[in-house]
Amino acid sequence: MNPSRRGVIVSNVIGILLDLKTYLGILRNQTGYEHIDYYNQAAVELGMTPFYMCLKHVNTKSALGLCFENKNYTLKRLPIPKVIHNRAMTLSPTSLKKLKAIAKISQVFNGQNRHDKLHIHRLLRASANSSVFLPHTVKYSRENLVKAMNREDSFFVKPTNSSVGKGIIKVAAMPDGVWQVWWSNQLPRQLAQQQTIDFIDGKVNSQRYLIQKAIPLSMYEGRPYDLRVSVQRGDKGQWGVTGIAGKVAAVGRHVTNLAKGGEAVRCEKLFLSNGFDPVVKRKQVEEAAILIAESLSIQIPSISDVGMDIGIDHQGAIWLIEVNGRDQRYQYKHLNLNKTFYRTYETPMLYAKFLLSK
Template identity: 35%
Template structure:
């Protein structure tokens, strides 16, 4: 296989850090190793440096003196690791030039994903009951004693709130104040919700869901992050999964909010008896593949996602949310270094697959 270029599209802030090897959770070394395994040279790009008129771009490429900017023919296949929405004019401009960009959009609203999955009858039983906004909250408070409120466009647990029924018309409202790492809980009246809560729901779109009574380890709830990717051949595969364990006393499992990453096998074995743990692990993988295949019908270019899957104490499985830019570092924190490396290799295998025959881009 001859050496070919593959583009890695980064946000401007991450791109600036490439020559200093300061790219946050993006591992340049892992990209280099993964690309080399498939005869590829990774080129680290930002949108502003791609000139569609000339067909050339400015990119960082690794040489003997480290990463240096170079003018290169724009790679025909680009793995998008920057955050762009579905209406990004910059991405559309590249697609019109015939470039193959996978993970074209990686910021989807939670309500959009829920709506797409809800259309599949086989997946409906895996979805928690969901409404939206202040009217939805009032409706749900009459139906369920424990609710989670999530920003439709939020990530890493930012802005998540919880309402737990206390007695009569009284509820406990738990939230994380801005610039604080400590959760605050206060009593609220169902008929007279506090101004700050109503203001949050008015300022941005919120989903309101029944809270899933997640399985626990030592009193701490956990869910599973499942990385699902296309690799060589273009078909979806589960690269791996790890467990996200909420901080002591917390109810969100995000690592960025104090959660802890564990091996999924270890977490399931701790929470469920032997055979049940194995069955749940296989069922979660099967469900994750079904979700990816359903979403691909409506989300062009989808190729690399992270799914959050919850399991209740009585072994019921729920889809929680889809992450269009899976950060992957949880595998490393869970001690699963081999799987972490594989999460970089599989997208590079897909890139080589597309470079071999570009016509296959729209076939999957």
């Protein structure tokens, strides 16, 4: 007979680690981008009990959290689940230390889900399978900035540890030694070379940034687009692509993020607008994304649920822009791709059941 704690079959419990704000919002149905009902639905269909936790209420032996059973939430203290899907952003030294302690007694997948972009680039560059998809990228320095201005017609200066397009600067060469610079939501400015260097250096201001060659992205209605590709481990522990959604930049913007005014568009529509065969191109994107995920998971074994930003250039070549360790998934909701949206929650639960069975 399986051990239980107040009616809960502990061996069937799957931990889902959330940020404190998201955790506290469960009973009020205010969980932001997290569609908790989909976790519940998937877990129930798979014969598992989801147990929602936050690091504040966890110690090295047990956790106080919300158990979803019989269509209701119950506050319980249970032993640390054997398998935990991490959806919390653990950036502080304290939270990282606690997460590492939990990982010693539990299989925590996607344990560290905020990754330094330059570190990820270096890991992938070492793999022949993934390096072909990487645009030229270097650590930011004033010297490397000057080199980029001598080498590239267009490039990005990006913070290595941010999300939703924050802090990104785009730089493009114009005639007569003038550079066009896009920063934040401001209109682009035109600056001489030395002014450009001083402006960018001032914005970076000793923070950790990188310089990345701009991909000549394919366009939709005169605006650049890229793809958000959800790549997840599933029921047999293997990588697969759960969904693909297009993100089109707002008019005059240099980033495609929906949080920065971008528009979600179905990828097939984007492919057709550029003359790409939608079936062939989607398959190529999926194959590239899986190769990248497999290469990355050799270096970071716990990684299992990511959102990749992938660009396609005018010739149809595929490029990795960045890897997001905590895919928000809401682009599928914008596109009414409800089955795909559900599957992005079901797939981690399938992987959790696979880990539990081992």
